[in-house]
Amino acid sequence: MNADIKALIEDAQLVLVGIGEEFYDFKNAKANAEYRAAVEKIEAKNKMWLIPLLNYHYIQKNNPSAREALKKLAHLLSDKNYYVVSVCANGLTEKAGFKRDRLVSPCGSIFKLQCMNHCEASVRDITETELEEACGKLDKNAIEEISFGKCPTCGAEMCLNNVYTEKYDENGYLPDWNIYTKWLQGTLNRKLCVLELGVNLTYPSVIRWPFEKVGFYNQKASFVRVNEKLYQLTEDLKDKGISIPKNSIDWLLEEDL
Numbered sequence: 001m002n003a004d005i006k007a008l009i010e011d012a013q014l015v016l017v018g019i020g021e022e023f024y025d026f027k028n029a030k031a032n033a034e035y036r037a038a039v040e041k042i043e044a045k046n047k048m049w050l051i052p053l054l055n056y057h058y059i060q061k062n063n064p065s066a067r068e069a070l071k072k073l074a075h076l077l078s079d080k081n082y083y084v085v086s087v088c089a090n091g092l093t094e095k096a097g098f099k100r101d102r103l104v105s106p107c108g109s110i111f112k113l114q115c116m117n118h119c120e121a122s123v124r125d126i127t128e129t130e131l132e133e134a135c136g137k138l139d140k141n142a143i144e145e146i147s148f149g150k151c152p153t154c155g156a157e158m159c160l161n162n163v164y165t166e167k168y169d170e171n172g173y174l175p176d177w178n179i180y181t182k183w184l185q186g187t188l189n190r191k192l193c194v195l196e197l198g199v200n201l202t203y204p205s206v207i208r209w210p211f212e213k214v215g216f217y218n219q220k221a222s223f224v225r226v227n228e229k230l231y232q233l234t235e236d237l238k239d240k241g242i243s244i245p246k247n248s249i250d251w252l253l254e255e256d257l
């Protein structure tokens, strides 16, 4: 089975990759008491946009499986013409080694900031120092001390630019999305391998549904779905699709890809 998938990728002219919620590795993270304490405090302070940063920091420090799995995938695809769409805002996809112009994170990340009031043109890159300082405060569970300064326009607090914030500013990812849609137009009638990894149904209109559609309408497409729980394929894809009922982090790390 997995030799088949390796061959499918090698044989494909283009590879479309979806990175899903499984790469938060929430199951392992939530088993950790410190992590749970930090989540409670983040909820109490209503700074939910810190959840992806907490998750990133936890994975770096305690259990880098998700990070290593994505690095392995980036290496596997390094010679291919690919595009990666990630709904995982914890920054691991950005750090995995994919080409920067071949990656879009429509749910945001930990690498950009925005005004909490969604002021126009407030999105900016976070600095290394800001990121390090915030991680240092997470280590001390000093959530209340984490600050990214004030918006130059309205004076409100800046926050991380991801879907966990109440007024998410989509300008953070739209330039990448435009590149993605152009790339996608070029997949028509070409041998495409759709690789959907650990994508659940939190944001089905970003990866899951459109990928199914691409897989169905492209006559030359193959479709691979790896998922611990939602591994079933639609009727439309039953003939051309491969379903692997396994956690996608484990699958990437364990298989000879």
Ligand SMILES: [Zn+2]
Pocket (backbone or CB within 6 Å): 115, 116, 117, 118, 119, 122, 151, 152, 153, 154, 155, 156
């Ligand atoms: Zn503002």
